[in-house]
Amino acid sequence: KAGVTQTPRYLIKTRGQQVTLSCSPISGHRSVSWYQQTPGQGLQFLFEYFSETQRNKGNFPGRFSGRQFSNSRSEMNVSTLELGDSALYLCASSLSGTALYEQYFGPGTRLTVT
Amino acid sequence: AQSVTQLDSQVPVFEEAPVELRCNYSSSVSVYLFWYVQYPNQGLQLLLKYLSGSTLVKGINGFEAEFNKSQTSFHLRKPSVHISDTAEYFCAVSAPEERDDKIIFGKGTRLHILP
Numbered sequence: 001k002a003g004v005t006q007t008p009r010y011l012i013k014t015r016g017q018q019v020t021l022s023c024s025p026i027s028g029h030r031s032v033s034w035y036q037q038t039p040g041q042g043l044q045f046l047f048e049y050f051s052e053t054q055r056n057k058g059n060f061p062g063r064f065s066g067r068q069f070s071n072s073r074s075e076m077n078v079s080t081l082e083l084g085d086s087a088l089y090l091c092a093s094s095l096s097g098t099a100l101y102e103q104y105f106g107p108g109t110r111l112t113v114t
Numbered sequence: 115a116q117s118v119t120q121l122d123s124q125v126p127v128f129e130e131a132p133v134e135l136r137c138n139y140s141s142s143v144s145v146y147l148f149w150y151v152q153y154p155n156q157g158l159q160l161l162l163k164y165l166s167g168s169t170l171v172k173g174i175n176g177f178e179a180e181f182n183k184s185q186t187s188f189h190l191r192k193p194s195v196h197i198s199d200t201a202e203y204f205c206a207v208s209a210p211e212e213r214d215d216k217i218i219f220g221k222g223t224r225l226h227i228l229p
Contacts, residue, residue, distance in 0.1 A: 107157045
């Protein structure tokens with residue numbers, strides 16, 4: 001069974017630009033969560049989508065948004081990029097949206113904002 | 115709201131020695147607890163989880179953790195580490211009774227295995 005895939009793996013953007021990251025979950029998984037990982041803050045929860053609906057949201061500004069498609073693939077968008085948005089963005093998929101089901105993480109997208 | 119604190123940002127330990135990575139949580143309701151491992155340039159992988167029942171949980175790669183409700187702790191242990199255990203370890207908590215039951219991660223502990 002293929003794992004969680006994230007594209008692109010690396011990305012360099014300039015301040016003020018916008019970026020879209022993609023996550024393809026494991027086949028059959030309906031929940032996709034997004035996290036931002038930085039050395040100072042660790043993993044911070046961005047949002048979770050389940051069956052195309054945002055189910056949970058972390059404490060990030062509105063510049064961070066996401067969506068999920070009918071095939072469970074998810075995208076995350078960051079508009080008006082800031083230097084502080086440089087981070088590893090991880091997505092994780094699971095069968096359901098509760099903690100009962102193991103989350104499987106992708107390798108992440110490394111975003112650098114210059 | 116739940117929170118989790120990993121007391122050590124880095125832990126050096128000699129190969130074949132035992133190790134304990136400490137984790138404390140805070141919650142007013144019952145919790146699920148997790149340990150994840152992140153190897154260099156990879157995503158996170160679940161090591162073990164506590165949902166209910168026996169407080170001693172065994173996971174993959176010889177790791178185990180003990181849930182201690184009175185001390186609100188969930189420390190991770192391994193009796194003998196190997197060089198391949200070099201990684202970052204994350205403790206995480208969720209509150210299944212809460213409507214907002216997202217998983218909250220600690221800031222991680224880097225395990226350095228010394229030859």
